[in-house]
Amino acid sequence: MHRRIPSTARTSFGATAPAFVRYTEEVLFGDVWRRETLSLRDRSLITLSALVSAGLTDQLPYHMRLASEDGLTEEELAEAVTHLAFYAGWPRAASALDIAKTVFGRDK
Structure with a gap:
């Protein structure tokens, strides 16, 4: 299991842009940064x-x-x-x- 990469997006933008937070956490750090190549x-x-x-x-x-x-x-x-x-x-x-x-x- 990979270590979790903490994001500051939720703290910085959670109230303003929840979709941005979701993309940051799920797509950028949850998928893109996890590709094994x-x-x-x-x-x-x-x-x-x-x-x-x-x-x-x-x-x-x-x-x-x-x-x-x-x-x-x-x-x-x-x-x-x-x-x-x-x-x-x-x-x-x-x-x-x-x-x-x-x-x-x-x-x-």
């Missing part, structure tokens, strides 16, 4: 890459923590973001690394 670790790396590349920083803290639970080390995450700097843009990578510092308690 890619590991959870690979899915996390792909998701982080997409978010960093698009400059979508609001979702990064959640997905960085999830990636850590899925086996991606802080060093690997930093290496992936450094690599993305050359493809997605330096400012987007720098913003992602600032978030990583906070998520992993390195901003002190």
Whole structure:
């Protein structure tokens, strides 16, 4: 049995968009993330890459923590973001690394 991937959708949007919550919990994390062709670790790396590349920083803290639970080390995450700097843009990578510092308690 796979571990349950917690979603913040119910807390964030439950009263406003119950269908969005249902799709998030049942389809995205209940089905898409459970397909066996890619590991959870690979899915996390792909998701982080997409978010960093698009400059979508609001979702990064959640997905960085999830990636850590899925086996991606802080060093690997930093290496992936450094690599993305050359493809997605330096400012987007720098913003992602600032978030990583906070998520992993390195901003002190």
